[in-house]
Amino acid sequence: MDLVVTSLEVWDGVWRRNQHLVAGLLRRDPSLKVLFVEPASDPLHAALGEGEPRLGRGLRPAPAVDGVSPDALWLFEPTKWLPRRVDRRIDEKWARQVLKSARSLDMTDPLLWVNDPRGALILEATSWPALYDVTDDWTLADRPAPEIQRIKAQEAVLLRRCDAVVVCSPALALSKGADRPVTLVPNGVDTAAYAVSHERPADLPGGPVAVYVGTLHDDRLDLELCADTARALAGVGHLVLAGPDALSAGQRSGLVDAGVVLLGSRPSDAVPAYLQHADALVVPHVVTPFTDSLDPIKLYEYQAAGRPVVATPVAGFRDADDEQVTVVDRTAFPAAVTTLLHRSEAPDASHATPAPGRRLANIDWARRVDQLAEVLASLSGRDER
Structure with missing residues (x-):
C-alpha cells in the first residue's frame, strides 16, 4: 500500500502526531511506502521577516527511522515563491508538485491522508481514497479573513468528499461530526521513553524549575501570563519554555526581560528528561475556541512524566482525572506555580519520578497506530467514488 500524507508540520527531530503515526504504520507494514509532504519553504516571507531564506528541499529520502526500511519513507518540501495575494494559483501549483512527486515514486493509486487542508486540491484532482485527519480547528484561529475563508472552503470539500474523517479531540468530534460520521483517534505518548529515569539536562537552570514543553506561539501560549509567572518566581525558581520558537522578536524579548528562560527546540527523545526533572510542569495557555x-500532546507527556502540573482551564487538562493536575484560572496561575516550587524545596519533598502505570497503557502511540490502521484498512477496500 502507498500513502501520501499532506502534513502541517515538517519531519524533523521534534516528533508530533503525524510522525508517530506514520512511523508506527511503517513498522507494522513493511510493504507500505509513504510520501510525507511538508509545508512549503517560503523564502520571500523569510527574507521579509526573521528567518533565513532558503529553497525547499524537494523530494528526498527521510532520515533513518528505527524499524523502517530506508526506501519506505520519502519527504517532499516544495518552494512557495509568491504569496497567495500575488499568485492566486499557488495552491494548484502545490498540488501539481505533490502529484508529480507521487508519480516519480510510482504511486499510481495511493491513499491520501490530509492534515493540511490544501489537500482538498489533491482530492479534487484524483480518485484516490482519502482520509481527513483533523488535529486543529484552524477555522477558529486568529487569522486574516481571506485565510479563514480559504481554509473553510477547503475543509468543506474534505468533509463532504473524504471517505473517512478522523479527529483528535471530543470538541472536534462534535463540530466536524455534525453532518457526517467521524472517528476519534486522540493523541498519545511514547510511554517506554518515560519508563526509565533520565539525567537532568545540563541546560536546565539550577534550583527549582517550572517547565513548559511545546511550540511557542501566541495561538496557544498566554504570553502575558508567562511573563507574570516568571516575575512571580523571581528568587524562588525559573520558568523554562522549551520548544520550537514561532514568536516575534518583540514577544521573545518581552519574555526574556520578565525572566523567562527560553531553551529553544529540543528533539523528542530529549523531552522526557526535561519533564522528569521539572518541579512543576505548566500549561500557561490562552482559553479560546481554537x-x-x-487534544494537547503535552497532556499525555506530562502524565507519563508523573510530575505535578498547573494548567489554565484548557481542553484536555480541565477534564483530566489526575490528582497531579491542578487547574486554575489565569489570575491564580502564578501563585499556584510559585507554591509548587516552594514545596519542592521542603526537606521531605520527593523528586522521584513514578514509572508509567497501567492507566497509561491506553494512551501509548502504539494504540493510536492500531486505531488509525483500522481506518486506513477500511479505505483500501472501498468502492470507487
Whole structure:
C-alpha cells in the first residue's frame, strides 16, 4: 500500500502526531511506502521577516527511522515563491508538485491522508481514497479573513468528499461530526521513553524549575501570563519554555526581560528528561475556541512524566482525572506555580519520578497506530467514488 500524507508540520527531530503515526504504520507494514509532504519553504516571507531564506528541499529520502526500511519513507518540501495575494494559483501549483512527486515514486493509486487542508486540491484532482485527519480547528484561529475563508472552503470539500474523517479531540468530534460520521483517534505518548529515569539536562537552570514543553506561539501560549509567572518566581525558581520558537522578536524579548528562560527546540527523545526533572510542569495557555478544539500532546507527556502540573482551564487538562493536575484560572496561575516550587524545596519533598502505570497503557502511540490502521484498512477496500 502507498500513502501520501499532506502534513502541517515538517519531519524533523521534534516528533508530533503525524510522525508517530506514520512511523508506527511503517513498522507494522513493511510493504507500505509513504510520501510525507511538508509545508512549503517560503523564502520571500523569510527574507521579509526573521528567518533565513532558503529553497525547499524537494523530494528526498527521510532520515533513518528505527524499524523502517530506508526506501519506505520519502519527504517532499516544495518552494512557495509568491504569496497567495500575488499568485492566486499557488495552491494548484502545490498540488501539481505533490502529484508529480507521487508519480516519480510510482504511486499510481495511493491513499491520501490530509492534515493540511490544501489537500482538498489533491482530492479534487484524483480518485484516490482519502482520509481527513483533523488535529486543529484552524477555522477558529486568529487569522486574516481571506485565510479563514480559504481554509473553510477547503475543509468543506474534505468533509463532504473524504471517505473517512478522523479527529483528535471530543470538541472536534462534535463540530466536524455534525453532518457526517467521524472517528476519534486522540493523541498519545511514547510511554517506554518515560519508563526509565533520565539525567537532568545540563541546560536546565539550577534550583527549582517550572517547565513548559511545546511550540511557542501566541495561538496557544498566554504570553502575558508567562511573563507574570516568571516575575512571580523571581528568587524562588525559573520558568523554562522549551520548544520550537514561532514568536516575534518583540514577544521573545518581552519574555526574556520578565525572566523567562527560553531553551529553544529540543528533539523528542530529549523531552522526557526535561519533564522528569521539572518541579512543576505548566500549561500557561490562552482559553479560546481554537485551543478548546485541541487534544494537547503535552497532556499525555506530562502524565507519563508523573510530575505535578498547573494548567489554565484548557481542553484536555480541565477534564483530566489526575490528582497531579491542578487547574486554575489565569489570575491564580502564578501563585499556584510559585507554591509548587516552594514545596519542592521542603526537606521531605520527593523528586522521584513514578514509572508509567497501567492507566497509561491506553494512551501509548502504539494504540493510536492500531486505531488509525483500522481506518486506513477500511479505505483500501472501498468502492470507487
